[in-house]
Amino acid sequence: MSEVTRNQMAAFPKCYGSLEELQEALTGAGVSLPGLRLDPASFGDGDGIPLFDLGRCNMTNAARLVEALRRGVPAPGTPTTIPAQGS
Structure with a gap:
């Protein structure tokens, strides 16, 4: 098996x-x-970095994705408060 x-x-x-x-x-x-x-095909591309296939989505989900990106929805488990300066 290769590296x-x-x-x-x-x-x-x-x-x-x-x-x-x-x-x-x-x-x-x-x-x-x-x-x-x-993406199973990306496992054989030689660089060792598999790709995610986001697939297809309808216009409603595309609009929701745009809205989420614009408002900066935090990742699950991410604190939603900004620490005070100097803390």
Whole structure:
């Protein structure tokens, strides 16, 4: 097994965890991307960095995604208060 293949296999659990986090964040922002998945073809591209396939979404979900990005919805578990200067 080549070093790249080993790296890709080791990266899969981390990527899958990131995929779940992305799905949770999108759901929290009211966005549904039913085609969201890891792109299996990217595991063989040689650089060891798998890609996320965001899939297709309808106009309603695209608008929700734009709204969430514009208002800066924090990631789940992120503090929503800004610490005071000098803290």
